[in-house]
Amino acid sequence: MKFSAFCLTLLVCMLLLPSYALGAESPSGINLYMNEKKLVSNEVQPRIVSGNTIVPVRIIVEEIGAKVSWDETTRKVTIVKNDVNIELVIDSKTALIKGKKESLEVAPVIEKGNTMLPLRFIGQFLGIEFKWDSLTTSVHMFKKDDSDSKPVTGPIDDEENHDHGEVTPPKPPTTGTGTGTKTPDSSVHLLTSIELSDKDLVVNAKDGSLVPTIMKLSNPNRIVFDFPNTTLDDSLQKLLVNNAGELPSKHPLVQKVRFSNFTDNPATVRIILDLKGTADYHAQPTKLPNQWTASIGEHQLTVVIDAGHGDQDPGALSITGRHEKDFTLATAKKVESLLLQDKRIAVLMTRSDDTFIPLDDRVSFANNNLADLFLSIHGNSAKATISGTETYYNRPESMAFANVIHKNVVAAAGFADRKVRQADFRVITKTTMPAVLVEVGYLSNKNDESAMYKEAFQDKVAASIAAAIKEYLNLK
């Protein structure tokens, strides 16, 4: 993944980006990366308008050291970067670039006080190359080198770099007392401890929240964790020899732990686990906001099973007065126990009892655990004559999983085939992995309902779901 290999031409991007937006729904949860650093926009999210990804302009221009200003009376946005001066007017498709008129496919708009601009436009005139990754619904942007760009993160994506020098940056970072064009994105937090037990890697900070970017690299096999906006505290700093620290490992799969202040600007602590053979990580929920922990173990695929509804949210009321939440939980638990028989799969349940879990918590549970798949189980409701199985997905990368689930569940349930459909249910929209919601049958239909509360039927459907998951994950 050398930088140059990523660089597609703008032409290719123009072909790729609109094709993603063919679906009726505008997909949400687009991730933005600049030189592989995740950009976080708290107020507004990137989205797709008329086939163009529009993004909050401020986080991008600040990231590349440009200046942006806003004139309220003329509703004019001015972006200045070196000798490039761009003037845009909200809701106008005409822009001035170095004094010359250019037209935009999508006019800039204001959303919650943020100017939203087409990514393609920004790329074209600010020298940013980008690549669309449909698997993760991410836009990876790369700033072309220019005179005042600093040497950044070093061999951060260096599968070809087999030496162990990666724990330290290739050049000493610049002191950064310069032009003042660079706006630090947020404050730097002190990392206070790095511990690897025989199971888990646990990293603590004095404050702030820890969200690393993680890479698995081979030759030699290692897992690299970069913690943005962090620096080592004195106790860890003392352990550094030539800017790199080393900790012995008690973990059966890990040779040793290395760490460093990988870059000072932006402040990034890098932790590397040198593996004995192969291993995988699974981020674990933590009790403390300023702690991050991952279990390190044999390679496993993580599947989140989501039993719809729960507690005060009973879901649909069936034709005989039973609750949807009971059907979903019973079936989900059967899927869980079937999948747990396969050691290659880690199963995470959004709920295992009659608990109320808000939709967004189900989503963040799956996202934070870096799940590979998400499946939500539901029972449908409409007028009594409607019967059958429906399977829903939202993001294009979930469609293949939806097809496999649907094929298996339809065969097992024996109800009418009401097809795979696209919808914007929150749990399948906001999740970041292939995510599917299956409506096994209609609780409002006499025939469907009487089957759906039978143990043998639930066993059969659960087996079909487990088989579909394995089929999709290619686990024979």
Ligand SMILES: [Zn+2]
């Ligand atoms: Zn439901």
